[in-house]
Amino acid sequence: MDMQGYSQIPEAKMAPVRSDLDDVLTNVLAHVGLQDPRDRPGAFKDTGDGAIFVMPAKDIARLVDPLLEHLHTALVRYDRERLANAPAIRLRAAVHVGPLALPDHCGDAINEVCRLLDSQVVRAGLTVAREHRGGFLAAVVSEAAFRRTVRAGRTPDLDEEHFLRATARVHGKTFEEPCWLFVPQMTPQALAPLISPEPLGGGGGTIAPTSLAGSNSPAGAVFQFTGEMTDTTVINTVGTMHIDRRRI
Template sequence: MSEQVPVPWAESRPLPAYRALLAVDAKDFTGLPALLHAPVSQVIPELVDQALTKAGLDSVRSDKSFPASTGDGIVFGFDPVHLPFVISPFLKVLDDVLGRYNVLAAGPRIRLRASVHVGPLPDADSAGDGNGTARNDTHRLLDSRPVKAILAASSEQTTHLAAILSDRVYEDVVLGGYTALHPDRCIEVPATVEGKPFAQRAWLHVPSPSGNLFRAGVLAVDEPHEAGVPDEPSPDPAATRDSLQKSQYQGNSQHVREGMAVMGDITGDLNYNGGATHYNGTNQHWGSGDNVSGTKHTGSPEEQR
């Protein structure tokens, strides 16, 4: 006989241990011929495990909590002590592993979205392990508009992974300085999911942004175009705009040193506007890598930061 269902707020009880979560899924999986679904489903966890080993995270690979296949991806929990290393170097290593696979494999390209979150979840070798709000939010982040839109807008030749970090992970691990990923390589985005009552602040990180994002105006580049080098196809602005329609952005200014940055709705040639957020083509904060061009103003003049 199963245990009696607990009644929330009726009594105090022990908080489950915190578990970090990693979820990945493949772009355009359902568009593949049915014949390819099974082999692609099999190769995704193999590529993730390969990247874990290359990143020096064999303990995460061997000690996954409540691992599960989602058909077009996987999700599993792990000890939060490893979160800094999953953020860096693992995400970059996974991007490299995917890039090498896509060059050498005879099958379809595999491009992934990844979400990273942390929260209290049961993990006691029982049927309900891994079920809870933190698990649900991990999947919502994975399905959110910003991470889908930027992967769709980027070049499949160079951008193989787009990752989204929950605000809790960003605050504790990235801002806390525990990981090698600098905060300037992340950008605040409104994580919303079409048709779902979900809206959270989150942080987008793309390990290898592609050149067409520069030309579309998402990123700024200070190098002249080489004569005779063909342009990569520009992203479809209408499709990208639709994928982020009605997203509302509120947050702090981002000073981007490396990586790429996206915030708010995508309109036109990937110019970003999110409610009261506006971008002007000046006053960029430069660092040593890829940057977002423009200045963000939020709210009224008195509230602008």
């Protein structure tokens, strides 16, 4: 997992906020009955603005459900209770499964989960969560982990309809893998048009995040309205207007 905007926090506040995050993680892991990886040699790597947890394969389903929902709830509680001058904690999380070599837990799975965590789709998911729900968490689950957890029926409170199927890509990397995006309190149908203007059909929802950078299409105004509008006038040039009356 990785904390959004950590490098922008004043240096004097970095250690306290990281300590607060560690406390949140400790409490959440204990609450869902998972062993803290910091208690096992080589199973925890501090990345400064986040961490890599290596968990036993038997715990993979619980990393998705109930951990993700409990983690978001804990972050919401932290935000209510934090001091006014303390920064909020918003996290990107990634869940993946794969073999690792002991004793140092090396292997492709570590590199792959880092790519997932850095992917455009989970970054966009956290932005959407913050802007449209005041949320604090976006998580991406690899296809391999999704098959062994959600699709296998091992997540009692989360099923496929809670996830947006997507493609994980990283700027400047050749990495491109199918994945599943989860944003607490948002459905795939609500997420898809906010992450990309061209959602594709599919199960709970399917999307391949796109970038307009380098596009040959002419620049134009983009309007996005998330509240109710009554007798509203928009002044500008509008080429094509798409109206989606679904509530987020």
